[in-house]
Amino acid sequence: MKLPAFDYACPETLDEATALLAEAGGDAKVIAGGQSLLPFMAFRLAAPSLLVDLRKIAGLDGIEVADGEIRLGAMVRWRDILDSAALARALPLLPAAIGHVAHYQIRNRGTLGGSLAHADPASEFPCIAVLCGASVDVVGAGGHRTIPADELIAGPMETTLEDDEIIVAVRFPRWPEGRRWAFDEFALRHGDLAIAAVAAAYDMDGPHIAHARVAVMGATDTPQRVPPAEDALNGRAPDDDTFGAAAAAASAAIEPTEDLHAGAAYRRALVGTLLRRALAESCAREREAAE
Amino acid sequence: MEITLTVNGRAQALELDPRTTLLDALRDHLQLTGTKKGCDHGQCGACTILLNGRRINACLTLAAMHEADEIATIEGLAPPDDPGALQAAFLHHDGFQCGYCTPGQIVSATGMLEEARAGWPSHVSPNLEAEVALDRSEVAERMSGNLCRCAAYTGIVEAILETAEQERDVEPREAAE
Ligand SMILES: Cc1cc2nc3c(=O)[nH]c(=O)nc-3n(C[C@H](O)[C@H](O)[C@H](O)COP(=O)(O)OP(=O)(O)OC[C@H]3O[C@@H](n4cnc5c(N)ncnc54)[C@H](O)[C@@H]3O)c2cc1C
Ligand code: FES
Ligand code: FES
Numbered sequence: 365m366k367l368p369a370f371d372y373a374c375p376e377t378l379d380e381a382t383a384l385l386a387e388a389g390g391d392a393k394v395i396a397g398g399q400s401l402l403p404f405m406a407f408r409l410a411a412p413s414l415l416v417d418l419r420k421i422a423g424l425d426g427i428e429v430a431d432g433e434i435r436l437g438a439m440v441r442w443r444d445i446l447d448s449a450a451l452a453r454a455l456p457l458l459p460a461a462i463g464h465v466a467h468y469q470i471r472n473r474g475t476l477g478g479s480l481a482h483a484d485p486a487s488e489f490p491c492i493a494v495l496c497g498a499s500v501d502v503v504g505a506g507g508h509r510t511i512p513a514d515e516l517i518a519g520p521m522e523t524t525l526e527d528d529e530i531i532v533a534v535r536f537p538r539w540p541e542g543r544r545w546a547f548d549e550f551a552l553r554h555g556d557l558a559i560a561a562v563a564a565a566y567d568m569d570g571p572h573i574a575h576a577r578v579a580v581m582g583a584t585d586t587p588q589r590v591p592p593a594e595d596a597l598n599g600r601a602p603d604d605d606t607f608g609a610a611a612a613a614a615s616a617a618i619e620p621t622e623d624l625h626a627g628a629a630y631r632r633a634l635v636g637t638l639l640r641r642a643l644a645e646s647c648a649r650e651r652e653a654a655e
Numbered sequence: 656m657e658i659t660l661t662v663n664g665r666a667q668a669l670e671l672d673p674r675t676t677l678l679d680a681l682r683d684h685l686q687l688t689g690t691k692k693g694c695d696h697g698q699c700g701a702c703t704i705l706l707n708g709r710r711i712n713a714c715l716t717l718a719a720m721h722e723a724d725e726i727a728t729i730e731g732l733a734p735p736d737d738p739g740a741l742q743a744a745f746l747h748h749d750g751f752q753c754g755y756c757t758p759g760q761i762v763s764a765t766g767m768l769e770e771a772r773a774g775w776p777s778h779v780s781p782n783l784e785a786e787v788a789l790d791r792s793e794v795a796e797r798m799s800g801n802l803c804r805c806a807a808y809t810g811i812v813e814a815i816l817e818t819a820e821q822e823r824d825v826e827p828r829e830a831a832e
Contacts, residue, residue: 365672365674365675365679366674366695367674367676368674369672369674370673370674371673372656372673372717372719374719374720395717395720398715398716398717398720399697399715402676402696402715402716402717403696403697403715406695406696415673415717417719417720419720443709443775446775446776447775449784452783463777463778464778466800467700467799467800468710468763468766468767468770468797468798468799468800469697469700469703469710469711469712469763469766469800470697470711470712470715470800472706472709472710472711472766473711473712473715473716553799554778554796554799555799555800
């Protein structure tokens with residue numbers, strides 16, 4: 365047996381689960397899909413004395429596409445996101461990004477709540493949540509609160525969750541008709557963790573771009589929006605010059621990370637290339653749809 | 656702790672340490688050694704099993720998490736003296752060399768064919784709404800979670816494509832009857 369020793373609990377309600385977490389005072393961890401936590405424990409990067417399995421707690425799954433917002437339960441798995449026709453219509457950027465998450469066996473287990481709580485800077489879901497201004501609903505022993513996605517992520521593998529708090533759902537605002545989107549990623553193999561990726565969304569106000577949002581992941585220590593790139597898009601025509609300017613602004617603005625896969629200069633250049641390509645594709649997609 | 660696992664249709668009660676992964680439970684406690692341990696952390700797919708019909712890596716989950724589930728392993732797909740269509744196709748196309756990754760490949764392909772039948776698009780599918788047409792690049796993409804150290808990929812892809820084609824040929828006739 366490779367894992368450090370722990371006790372296992374499988375409560376049926378959130379109250380029981382948060383009480384168990386509170387009692388353990390930081391020594392317990394929630395387990396959802398286990399696709400990140402178990403490797404972490406095998407490497408002794410985590411050694412909780414108690415695992416609290418969420419699988420029996422009702423109400424944590426389900427994808428609800430309502431008029432005002434889209435609600436995704438914390439135990440929604442990658443497979444469910446890719447399977448949802450309603451989601452593909454309402455928020456096409458999300459399945460497009462999740463198509464880059466891991467390989468198929470892992471997608472059948474991994475959950476979005478686990479991905480947010482794990483806060484790996486190279487994971488796709490937190491980046492899309494930050495880009496879209498999603499809200500994260502959490503429940504703790506003392507009650508519940510809602511945290512904006514960008515305030516939940518505090519650093520690489522770090523969140524602002526308290527020890528007894530459980531993510532129950534993530535809510536995305538609905539998109540207006542006609543919003544354009546872009547996503548592109550570079551990884552060693554498709555499905556591996558990103559060396560860099562970019563996401564963007566914008567509306568058209570007549571011939572000009574409006575409400576532009578641009579985010580970067582994998583290349584920085586957290587998924588984050590890049591305001592200078594957004595400024596370079598807003599009020600301009602969606603053409604190669606504008607996209608080139610936004611790409612240059614993004615490259616210049618970020619503080620790239622460095623690891624054995626890539627140096628900072630490489631990541632900086634990669635972000636520019638990916639953003640230019642992704643934005644160009646957002647227009648090509650529009651043209652195809654119009655035909 | 657006491658855990659009852661339902662594997663290949665048979666429920667069995669086991670006394671296990673909570674740390675026991677599903678993979679170790681299958682191999683060390685149920686003597687179902689067809690499911691292999693390659694990397695033990697989700698990278699290679701040698702430990703692929705079907706959980707309620709969906710392929711997952713048995714090394715990345717705890718036995719304790721699966722009391723309520725139906726688990727299928729390579730041993731449950733077909734008996735050795737009467738191989739199923741995929742197994743026969745792997746033999747026919749030399750879909751292996753050393754054979755270590757083979758059970759994982761075959762179980763994964765079983766789950767993958769089911770996903771394709773259910774219309775689940777992949778990253779290389781040109782049209783997300785259309786029926787899935789499996790070709791070489793679709794199979795390579797959908798099998799990306801299974802590594803073969805001997806690089807028998809050519810035969811593996813051939814075997815899976817042949818099985819998918821056989822299914823296509825059989826299904827319309829069955830539907831017509
Ligand atoms: C080989 C491999 C490749 C991968 N590639 C990618 C990739 O390309 N992109 C990507 O995004 N991910 C990737 N992953 C990670 C995968 O997507 C994980 O499934 C995901 O990050 C975590 O989800 P989980 O449900 O498995 O969480 P778990 O492993 O169960 O938990 C992860 C962490 O989150 C906490 N947690 C879980 N659920 C909650 C909750 N509801 N509330 C509070 N805390 C919670 C746990 O305590 C733990 O700290 C990869 C994993 C593997 C093994
Ligand atoms: S042994 Fe499970 S994926 Fe390698
Ligand atoms: S046949 Fe040897 S690893 Fe695949």
